[in-house]
Amino acid sequence: MGLREKLSGKAGKADAVCHVVNSMGLHARPACILVQEAAKFSSEIRLAGGAVKEAVDGKSLMSILTLAAGKGTQITITAEGPDAHEAVESLVRLFESGFDED
Numbered sequence: 001m002g003l004r005e006k007l008s009g010k011a012g013k014a015d016a017v018c019h020v021v022n023s024m025g026l027h028a029r030p031a032c033i034l035v036q037e038a039a040k041f042s043s044e045i046r047l048a049g050g051a052v053k054e055a056v057d058g059k060s061l062m063s064i065l066t067l068a069a070g071k072g073t074q075i076t077i078t079a080e081g082p083d084a085h086e087a088v089e090s091l092v093r094l095f096e097s098g099f100d101e102d
Contacts (some may be wrong), residue, residue, distance in 0.1 A: 014045075014088040016079040025070035026050075028061075030099035037090055043081025046092070049085035050073050055101045058091070 004021040020026050026034075036047045038058045045058030050067035055078065057063045069075060075095065 007096050012082060012084050013080045014084040015076060016074050016088050016092045017074060018092050018095040020066055020073045022101040025039055026067060028057045031061055031064040033075040033099050034064060034094060035059055037094060041083045041087035043084045043087045045087055048076040
């Protein structure tokens with residue numbers, strides 16, 4: 001699946017690289033699930049990959065949809081804050097599960 005997860009050298013910062021595995025990509029339904037999960041954490045969460053060159057706000061549905069991330073797209077999840085590691089782990093699990101679509 002191409003997952004890489006690490007806690008960076010700075011406390012309160014984590015990132016992971018994963019791939020969109022569900023056949024329809026990161027469309028509105030999984031993006032909404034992602035936003036709802038990200039909102040549970042106080043850390044700032046950013047996603048990068050797909051059609052957008054800069055990282056987008058992981059707590060914004062519209063921002064996530066601009067990624068236009070189809071199946072197989074590599075996504076980098078970055079979080080910074082007191083619960084960064086937990087946030088990244090939780091979001092990675094969503095990507096790995098294909099958002100329970102397939």
